[in-house]
Amino acid sequence: MSIVFRVKRHPQVAGFEQCVSFGAFNSEQQEVVYNIFCLCAMYFLPLIVITVCYVCIFCEIHRSSKELDEKREHRSTVGHVRLRRSDRRVLERARRRTLRMTVTIVAVFALCWLPYATITMWSVFVCTHM
Known part of the structure; x- marks a missing residue:
């Protein structure tokens, strides 16, 4: 981005400067590819990564608690202490x-970055075809 963006003065508003990418690419197709790459790198890829990570965490917790339940049930048949009903409710x-936290974290990330992703997609697919 530091190579692509440059500070330009507004042609009609005196003293207004903005960091833009206009004129940084040789063709419109290069700019579209760049914008799609940035959108994927800053929104879709992180969204997929955090979703997969949290699903793996939840699956591991679920698997571990099932193993714990099975071990305790096995012990109860052998004559050891049974898992109390209240312990199962705690699990x-x-x-x-954990599931609620996972969904909340992924949803907050997706919603917070959605305006940026929407504007980027709109600028790539609508503005470049005008």
Whole structure:
């Protein structure tokens, strides 16, 4: 971005300067490719990565708690202490909270960056075809 963007003065408003990418590319296709790459690198790729990471975390918690349940059930058949019903409720509540937190974090990221992604897509697909 530091190579592509440059500070330009507004042609009609005195004293107004803005960082723009106008004139940085040899063709309109290069600018479209650049904008799509930036959108993917700053929105879609991180969204996919955090979604996959949180799904993996949730699956690991779910798997570990199931293994814990199975071990405790096995112990209860052998004569050891049984898992109390209240302990199972605590595990279920922890799973629900983890799922809720996961969905919240991914949704907040997606919603916070959605305006930027929308404007970028609009500028790439609408403005370049005018």
